[in-house]
Amino acid sequence: MIVAAGSVDGIAAALLANGLVLRGGFNFAPGETAPLGLSAGPAKAVLLVGQAGAAPWPHFLRWQEKQSRTIADPLDSWSREVIGAAAKAFGARAVSPSDRPYLPFQQWAMRAEGLKPSPLGILMHPRYGLWHAYRGALLFEVELPLQAAATSPHLCDACVEKPCLKSCPVDAYSAQGFTHQSCLAHVRGANGEPCRSSGCLDRNACPYGMDYRYPPEVQAFHMAAFADL
Template sequence: MTFSRGAVEEIAAALAASGLILRGGFSFGDDQVAPAGPSGAPAKSVLLVGQAGAAPWPHFQRWLGQQARDIANPLDTWSREVIGAVAQGRGARAVSPSDRPYLPFQQWAMRAEGLKPSPLGILMHPTYGLWHAYRGALLFEDEIPLPDAHVAIHLCDICVEKPCLKSCPVDAYSGQGFAHEACLGHVRGPRGEPCRSGGCLDRNACPFGTDYRYPPEVQAFHMAAFARL
């Protein structure tokens, strides 16, 4: 399959029908170990698929209302179905961040969009702030003509106060990394109601990308998934 700008735009339009967007991409170098493409041969190019803000939420909710109540990992399942359907007939293999063995999605995202991690580990986007996500990727055995990613301004470098490191009651994030057990214990405990209902206090304290902040019900959904770990 020969790729043109029109083919990439067609993929973007198909994803947009479910609230998803292309998040950049790149071609693997000859000296890089690439994952398998649709035929099993090494992929030559990858397109990242994700979201900005909560645009996929209504599409996901409609789908969820048609599923069994006890469906496991519903958002991952929905994402796989949507991205997998887009891959069909377009010479692509769809992969997910939760696939085993894990693929280096964060490294791919940093390369595709020129982003860097925030103190919370989430990549900081110059427009979306911390309110974005990567839901999957499309692997191709053809080279896709894509412009090189420009290194984005890293907003964390100009943020002096760092409120994202001062809002958590149990100091879950620090220079030593993420205190998973302390965070989980707090979220599950009696004082964790604000986190359970409205999301991570540190993440919400970030002053950037607030127009894309997930609504409370979306944040509560993600926090509930975290608390079940």
């Protein structure tokens, strides 16, 4: 069981060896409904695990090359393996955004890092922009020495032009929300090549966090997964 204050640093180091980073965390308030921890008691703390930019990509590719068969959702499988190993080492329960029933990952992330959604629904990070993701979380049955998230300006509030809502050829994103079927049909269709090979045009139009933008091959991987290509 994790008890030492320095253990959070140890978890961060273990994850960083695979390109993953701790994305903040918090202690559940007394009386708050919390998911179950490792021994089926209510969790008292959660640490979010994710990525900044494409740092995990080379680690994932090396893992994928060693697999003896094709695996459905390979990035999810890799993430579960890496985060699961950290959970085992530090006495936590590992959970994933794809677990059913779904856990409130976006709400956790906003609470842990003080972020708000962009017009695309992706949380806007003050440093990474839209180029980050959450791969899982660690649930602990003890409280952790965690500080409250710092408050940062929401970059989207200062963005007047909103290029993220003007670059999609089928206007999949708008102030009314995301039209999933329009996006999917375009990506799969004859004119969807720019999106298939280089990623979402709206996401790429965002001016923030450009140093962390995923390389084209990473964006193509995610787009293929989204469109089931």
